Amino acid sequence: MKMQSYREIREAIASHHLTPAEAIRAAYEAITLADGHIHAFTVLADEAMRQRDGAMDGPLAGIAIGIKDIVDTADFPTSYGSPIYENHRPAADAAICAMIRSKGGHIVGKTVTAELAFFHPGPTVNPHDHAHTPGGSSSGSAAAVAAGMVPLAIGTQTGGSVIRPASYCGIAGFKPSFRLIPTVGVKTFSWTLDTLGLFAASVADVAAAAADTTGRHLDQPSRGKPLRIAIWDDDGRREVSADMAAAVERIAGIAGRQGHQVITLKEPEAMIEADLCHGLLQEYEGALSLAHEMRTAPQLLSDKLRDALEGASRIDSSAYDGARRTARRARLAARELFDEVDIVLSPAATGAAPRGLASTGSAEHNRLWTLLGCPAVTFRADRDGPLPLGIQMTARFGKDALLLAAAAELEAVSNAE
Amino acid sequence: MKMQSYREIREAIASHHLTPAEAIRAAYEAITLADGHIHAFTVLADEAMRQRDGAMDGPLAGIAIGIKDIVDTADFPTSYGSPIYENHRPAADAAICAMIRSKGGHIVGKTVTAELAFFHPGPTVNPHDHAHTPGGSSSGSAAAVAAGMVPLAIGTQTGGSVIRPASYCGIAGFKPSFRLIPTVGVKTFSWTLDTLGLFAASVADVAAAAADTTGRHLDQPSRGKPLRIAIWDDDGRREVSADMAAAVERIAGIAGRQGHQVITLKEPEAMIEADLCHGLLQEYEGALSLAHEMRTAPQLLSDKLRDALEGASRIDSSAYDGARRTARRARLAARELFDEVDIVLSPAATGAAPRGLASTGSAEHNRLWTLLGCPAVTFRADRDGPLPLGIQMTARFGKDALLLAAAAELEAVSNAE
Numbered sequence: 001m002k003m004q005s006y007r008e009i010r011e012a013i014a015s016h017h018l019t020p021a022e023a024i025r026a027a028y029e030a031i032t033l034a035d036g037h038i039h040a041f042t043v044l045a046d047e048a049m050r051q052r053d054g055a056m057d058g059p060l061a062g063i064a065i066g067i068k069d070i071v072d073t074a075d076f077p078t079s080y081g082s083p084i085y086e087n088h089r090p091a092a093d094a095a096i097c098a099m100i101r102s103k104g105g106h107i108v109g110k111t112v113t114a115e116l117a118f119f120h121p122g123p124t125v126n127p128h129d130h131a132h133t134p135g136g137s138s139s140g141s142a143a144a145v146a147a148g149m150v151p152l153a154i155g156t157q158t159g160g161s162v163i164r165p166a167s168y169c170g171i172a173g174f175k176p177s178f179r180l181i182p183t184v185g186v187k188t189f190s191w192t193l194d195t196l197g198l199f200a201a202s203v204a205d206v207a208a209a210a211a212d213t214t215g216r217h218l219d220q221p222s223r224g225k226p227l228r229i230a231i232w233d234d235d236g237r238r239e240v241s242a243d244m245a246a247a248v249e250r251i252a253g254i255a256g257r258q259g260h261q262v263i264t265l266k267e268p269e270a271m272i273e274a275d276l277c278h279g280l281l282q283e284y285e286g287a288l289s290l291a292h293e294m295r296t297a298p299q300l301l302s303d304k305l306r307d308a309l310e311g312a313s314r315i316d317s318s319a320y321d322g323a324r325r326t327a328r329r330a331r332l333a334a335r336e337l338f339d340e341v342d343i344v345l346s347p348a349a350t351g352a353a354p355r356g357l358a359s360t361g362s363a364e365h366n367r368l369w370t371l372l373g374c375p376a377v378t379f380r381a382d383r384d385g386p387l388p389l390g391i392q393m394t395a396r397f398g399k400d401a402l403l404l405a406a407a408a409e410l411e412a413v414s415n416a417e
Numbered sequence: 418m419k420m421q422s423y424r425e426i427r428e429a430i431a432s433h434h435l436t437p438a439e440a441i442r443a444a445y446e447a448i449t450l451a452d453g454h455i456h457a458f459t460v461l462a463d464e465a466m467r468q469r470d471g472a473m474d475g476p477l478a479g480i481a482i483g484i485k486d487i488v489d490t491a492d493f494p495t496s497y498g499s500p501i502y503e504n505h506r507p508a509a510d511a512a513i514c515a516m517i518r519s520k521g522g523h524i525v526g527k528t529v530t531a532e533l534a535f536f537h538p539g540p541t542v543n544p545h546d547h548a549h550t551p552g553g554s555s556s557g558s559a560a561a562v563a564a565g566m567v568p569l570a571i572g573t574q575t576g577g578s579v580i581r582p583a584s585y586c587g588i589a590g591f592k593p594s595f596r597l598i599p600t601v602g603v604k605t606f607s608w609t610l611d612t613l614g615l616f617a618a619s620v621a622d623v624a625a626a627a628a629d630t631t632g633r634h635l636d637q638p639s640r641g642k643p644l645r646i647a648i649w650d651d652d653g654r655r656e657v658s659a660d661m662a663a664a665v666e667r668i669a670g671i672a673g674r675q676g677h678q679v680i681t682l683k684e685p686e687a688m689i690e691a692d693l694c695h696g697l698l699q700e701y702e703g704a705l706s707l708a709h710e711m712r713t714a715p716q717l718l719s720d721k722l723r724d725a726l727e728g729a730s731r732i733d734s735s736a737y738d739g740a741r742r743t744a745r746r747a748r749l750a751a752r753e754l755f756d757e758v759d760i761v762l763s764p765a766a767t768g769a770a771p772r773g774l775a776s777t778g779s780a781e782h783n784r785l786w787t788l789l790g791c792p793a794v795t796f797r798a799d800r801d802g803p804l805p806l807g808i809q810m811t812a813r814f815g816k817d818a819l820l821l822a823a824a825a826e827l828e829a830v831s832n833a834e
Contacts (some may be wrong), residue, residue, distance in 0.1 A: 074709065098708035184605045184706045191599065214514050289601045292491065292517035317633050321815070334600050398738070 003171070004030070004151035006063065006205035008214075010263040013062045018063030024050070024106050027064030027145070031149045033107065037130065038147045042069050043076050044109035057326060058104025059212040065100060066144045066153035069110040070117045071196075072185040073097055076268045081113040081122055082119035084293055084300045094185025096154055096196055099213055108150060109223075111140025114360055115191050116290065117156055121360050123131040126168060128386050131352070132353040135165030136360030138199070142169040145199045152209045153199040158189050158282055160349070160366025162197035163378045163392055167348035168361065170380040170388025172206040172411070174198045174404065175366075177252075177397050178373030181214060190285040192327070193370050203379050203411045207404040229255045229406075232346035237272070238364045241351030247382035247389040248347055254413050265341060271368055274330030277323035278367040281311035284320045325372040327371055331397075334372045337395035343406050345393055348378040350389035354415035365392060374401040379411040419546060420588070423480065423622035427629075430479045437479030441523050444481030450526065454547065454713025455658075456540040457561040459486050460493050461526035469552070475521025476629040482517060483561040483570035485544055486527040487532025487534045487554070489602040490514055497604045498530040498539055498554070500503035501527070501710055501717045501739035511573055511602025513613055525567060531777055533707065534573055534606050537719035538777050542781055543585060545803050548632075549770040552582030553777030555616070559586040564615045568627045570616040574727025575699055577766070579614035580795045580809055584765035585778065587797040589623040589828070591615045591821065592783075594814050595790030607702040608745070610787050615755045620796050620828045624821040639822040646672045646823075647682035651764035654689070655781045658768030664799035664806040665764055671830050672762070674749035682758060690783055691747030695784040700702060700729035701737045735788050744788055748814075751789045755813035760823050765795040782809060792817040796828040 004027065028050065035041050072078050072090035079085040095105065099291035112122035114137035124139040126132040127147040134143040138155025142165035145153050152350055155162045157175045166173025174197055181196040188194060198213070200206035211219040231252050256262045287294070287309045293301060301309070308410050337344075354361055369376045374397050378390040392412075395403035421444065428556040429435035445467065451459055464470045489495050489507035496502040514524065523656060529539035531554035541556040544550040553568050555572025559582035562570050572579045572594045580699050583590025591614055598613040615630070617623035617671040628636040648669050653795045704711070704726045711716060711726050718726070754761075764782050795807040810827075812820035 074713075085508060088508050091502060091507075091708040093712075095705045098712055099705070102708065102769065103714055124672065179608065182608065182702070183706045184608065185709075188601045191596065214734070285599070287518070288512045288599045291512055292602075295510075295515055295519055296491075317631070336808055344669040 001148055003145065003148045003201035005202065006120045006151040006200045006209045009062055009151055010208065018062065020056065023062035024064050025151050027108055034147045034149050035184065038127055038143050040111055040144040040147065040149065041066065041109045042112055042140070045107065049075060056100070056104040060100060060105030063105050063152055064107060064108045064150045065105050066141050066150045067107055068096060068113050068138050068141050070113045070156055070187045070417045071096060071112050071154060073107065073110065076110050076304055076412050078110065078277060080359070081115040081117070082300065084297045086311050088126045090185070092185060095270040097185070103212060111144055111311065113137050115141060115302050115305055116187065117158060117161060118308070119360060120304055121125040121357055125357065126353050128170060128388060132355050132387060133168065133360050135349070135353060137161040138165050139360065141199050142166050142171060142173065143171070145171045145201060146280040151200060151205065155197050155199060156186060157195050157197050157366070157370055158193045159370060160363030161368060163366045163415035164349045164361055164363055166199055166378045167388070167390025168353035170390070172203045173378045174206045174210060175370065176210065176400050177375045179228065180400060188289040190282045190289070192281055192285060195370060203377060203404060203408040206268050206377070207408060218401050218404055220401050220405055222409040227342040227406055228340070229262050229343045229345055230258045230341040231262065231311055232344050233264050233269065234267045239350040239362065240347050241384070243382065243384040244347045244349070244389050246303045247390050251381050251391050251414060252345055252408055254417070255409055257411065258413060263341065265337070265344065268337060270330045270333035270334045274327050274371055275368040277326045280315060280319065280323045281327065281371070283308050286313045287312035331372055333399070334374060343393050343395055343403065345391060348390035348392040352384035352389055369394045373397050375403050377403055377407045379407060383413055418565050420562065420565045420618035422619065423568040423617045423626045423794070426479055426568055426759055435479065437473065440479035441481050444567050444805055450681055451564045451566050452549065455542055455544055455560050455564045456485065457528055457557040457564065457566060458526045459557070462524065465494060471755050473521040473523065475519070476522040476743065477517060477522030480522050481525045481567045481622060483523050483526060483528040483558050483567045484514060484524055485530050485555050485570070487530045487573055487604045488513060488571060490524065490527065493527050495497050496525065497719065498532045498534070506625040509602060512599040514602070514706060520602055521555050528561055528570060528669055530554050531556060532722055533604065534575060535722050535725070536579060536777060537721055538774055542774065543689045545805060546585060547742045549584065549772050550774055550777050552585035552766070553769060554578040555582050556607065556777065557614050559583050559588060559590065562586070562588045562618060568617060568622065570613050572616060573603060574612050574614050574783070574787055575610045576695065576787060577780030579616070580783045580793050581766045581780055581797060583616055583795045584807025585770035587807070588797045589617050589620045589794065591623045591627060592787065592793045593627065593817050594792045598818060605706040607699045607706070609698055612787060619823060620794060620825040621792070635821055637818050639826040644677045644759040644823055645757070646677045646679050646760045646762055648679065649683045649761050650681050651795045653732060656767040656779065657705055657764050658801070660799065660801040660808050661764045661766070664810050665799050668798050668808050668831060669762060671827055671834070675830060677825065680758065682761065684756070685754060686748045687747045687750035691744050691788055692785045694743045695788050697732060697736065697740045697745065698788070698798050700725050701732045704729035720780070730771060740746060748789055751813070755816070760810050760812055760820065762808060765807035765809040769801040769806055786811045790814050793821055794824045796824060798831055
């Protein structure tokens with residue numbers, strides 16, 4: 001199960017060792033071999049679409065991309081992981097798809113999402129052990145990259161739906177600062193939280209892909225300057241396996257040996273409070289966003305989602321307004337926190353991917369950073385038997401390039417050790 | 418041209434002088450009489466839809482509502498004012514439509530919008546003088562209320578697309594605090610700016626409608642407490658007709674006689690700078706939001722919109738990021754400003770509705786408040802010949818109820834004088 005490296009493909013094309021059409025064909029061959037077992041895709045491009053896009057020009061030419069099926073595509077059915085939208089065909093591409101296409105990228109197909117990007121899982125399995133969840137809700141995107149089917153996939157995160165599946169699948173996941181990538185054309189769950197993200201084999205790959213897709217300078221080399229890297233001390237509020245704790249320690253040790261200043265940082269009170277508000281914000285907004293589905297087809301929603309939305313529709317607007325104020329205070333606290341440190345280091349998940357496909361795992365290590373709008377990145381830092389363990393690095397809102405450079409440096413040293 | 422009062426209809430239904438079905442029928446009769454001249458609607462409910470919804474229950478039962486055709490409806494074609502979307506039928510209702518329906522409201526049809534809620538106008542005329550624009554981009558919604566066809570209509574504002582047409586048409590328009598009403602299912606132009614708003618005959622009507630639609634306490638009576646009301650001094654940066662200046666003076670005079678403290682407030686420097694950034698933010702985000710249309714059907718966009726989006730697609734992301742920081746500073750300045758005053762009083766437009774239908778007028782008095790996310794309301798304060806003149810009142814983010822109560826008080830005294 002060799003992964004496809006975004007940068008290696010781009011370099012091979014630039015040096016004429018590979019054509020874009022060959023790179024795309026290789027991706028389809030990998031999908032044909034693997035997806036019968038992994039179930040990462042809901043639909044693939046037909047022959048006409050494959051021919052049309054194979055030889056496009058631009059920074060993403062030759063890059064085969066999987067798009068989470070919560071994101072609108074005009075030429076693929078888009079079902080949002082829900083039987084309500086079986087065979088739905090949007091009128092327009094989402095902004096991210098138009099960006100990808102205008103830069104020469106080739107969308108190979110749509111990837112499995114949990115129902116409406118919430119929790120009810122699809123059929124995707126973890127490529128490292130098929131008896132384990134790949135995580136969610138961006139299950140198919142993470143698994144497609146991990147199984148070597150595509151070098152790049154797009155997901156979304158409202159709680160932990162990019163960082164957690166990337167960690168479970170042993171790949172790099174990048175959740176940019178809030179609204180760095182427009183969510184226009186992405187099925188809304190929570191307009192305060194929904195964030196587009198990217199999956200690739202390594203941090204360097206995901207940074208290059210993010211830079212090429214957005215036209216932003218997100219793939220700058222590490223400046224070699226010592227950073228202030230904080231180990232997150234949440235006083236045991238979040239579950240952490242012993243292996244995961246050791247993985248965080250291991251990366252902190254590397255950071256120290258690389259000359260960075262490693263400190264421990266207690267989670268500020270304002271953030272503890274905000275973390276507790278995440279669920280209320282997500283579900284209150286979800287009940288409004290999905291009011292049409294609740295009104296017209298409640299029987300086609302999973303019990304878990306319907307119960308959550310029914311409960312949320314009884315939340316008073318004053319409780320929601322209070323949660324928004326709590327979130328605002330936490331964002332101000334984050335500004336102060338990131339005056340003191342450059343990077344926060346924490347587990348990407350409670351541990352390795354749980355056994356079974358009924359649950360996609362817990363987002364407890366990720367949701368605060370989604371709520372704060374801070375960029376987050378994960379990479380594989382260790383293993384628990386066959387299953388990977390990812391650590392999470394976060395930084396100040398807007399400091400995406402600094403975060404990616406720091407993570408790429410630590411990942412490279414970690415892999416070399 | 419008698420307008421339909423939202424509150425009078427609700428009271429007549431509550432006291433059993435009117436049934437919801439009769440109220441809905443009366444609206445369709447008014448539309449039949451008037452819309453051949455006004456051209457406010459793009460499509461009306463067919464007979465089956467009229468029967469189905471006529472007798473629904475809830476706080477909006479009996480209320481006939483026009484929905485701007487930038488807002489998704491599952492049972493009406495939704496064309497966003499663009500030939501690209503001729504006969505497009507969305508898969509789901511927008512959140513606002515689901516809210517309206519779940520509260521018993523009856524959507525009579527879709528109203529004319531400028532192309533993709535930008536500037537290129539539709540066929541709607543100003544009910545007060547058919548040779549004049551009704552304003553835009555929510556042209557049909559404002560005209561439908563002004564011409565007495567419906568008691569309530571929904572619009573959106575990215576620059577001044579609620580307040581300006583309400584002023585031109587002599588009705589009340591309310592642009593709530595940013596995201597008070599979810600924009601899920603509204604075709605995005607600028608995610609930082611797009612705001613849903615309401616039109617009704619008077620401020621008291623629009624406040625009651627907003628309260629019933631959202632379930633929020635937005636229609637509270639004025640507390641009789643003297644407010645600090647500031648006349649906005651922008652040092653002549655925005656065009657104002659003599660009549661409009663006199664209308665603002667007139668309402669300020671009423672406020673003073675009502676016992677409020679009336680002061681003059683110079684526009685803070687941070688807001689002058691933010692005002693200048695509005696266009697860049699709107700168009701940069703518009704170029705991303707409408708990238709699919711630009712990529713697949715540029716020939717079906719108006720020259721004006723295509724030129725704006727082409728220009729915007731060349732804006733560097735660092736200029737956009739700078740504009741976002743400028744907007745953030747202005748929002749902090751607004752928090753300080755609204756420590757000093759409760760309400761800011763300013764023109765709703767440069768003057769009465771301009772002659773001709775080629776332009777929908779200037780948003781220069783409105784766009785700052787959209788960018789700040791502050792609530793804004795307008796009501797008819799005077800006339801310039803047959804054409805109405807509206808003033809604009811704005812308040813601190815989240816102080817929608819206070820703003821509506823203050824505006825309702827001044828409007829009532831103004832109408833009685």
